[in-house]
Amino acid sequence: MNQVKENNTVKVNYTGKLSDGQVFDSSEGKDPLEFTLGQGQLIPGFEKGLIDMKLNEKKTITIAKEEAYGEIIDDLRQEIKKTDLPQDIAPEVGMGLVSKSPDGQEMNLRVVEVREETIVVDGNHPLAGEDLVFDVEVIAIKDTDIPK
Numbered sequence: 001m002n003q004v005k006e007n008n009t010v011k012v013n014y015t016g017k018l019s020d021g022q023v024f025d026s027s028e029g030k031d032p033l034e035f036t037l038g039q040g041q042l043i044p045g046f047e048k049g050l051i052d053m054k055l056n057e058k059k060t061i062t063i064a065k066e067e068a069y070g071e072i073i074d075d076l077r078q079e080i081k082k083t084d085l086p087q088d089i090a091p092e093v094g095m096g097l098v099s100k101s102p103d104g105q106e107m108n109l110r111v112v113e114v115r116e117e118t119i120v121v122d123g124n125h126p127l128a129g130e131d132l133v134f135d136v137e138v139i140a141i142k143d144t145d146i147p148k
Contacts, residue, residue: 076123
């Protein structure tokens with residue numbers, strides 16, 4: 001029987017949950033997730049959990065934060081003066097912002113606190129520091145020719 005292996009393109013239905021059971025993402029009501037293993041498109045623990053699964057198999061994959069979005073890095077939180085923001089922005093907690101470094105590299109930030117004169121932004125992925133649980137079902141497996 002066909003099993004998932006490195007470089008296969010797979011389609012999966014999934015529900016992603018935090019360790020407390022709170023759902024943060026799901027393919028329910030959407031197209032299944034399709035990707036090629038080994039291309040670095042998804043977190044390592046998700047890809048590893050699919051290896052050797054069979055077509056139509058369902059499984060629960062528990063992923064430690066180290067194999068997901070990593071630990072929270074305190075240096076990625078910073079306080080910014082509101083006067084340094086574009087004038088048309090009214091910052092709110094949860095709002096996403098994009099910062100450009102001097103070399104043009106973009107970084108996604110999230111507003112985590114709004115103070116009188118400043119805001120606190122966080123550059124960590126929203127799921128950093130979290131162990132994740134995915135209920136997955138493999139619905140398609142195809143071999144992919146990867147140029148060497």
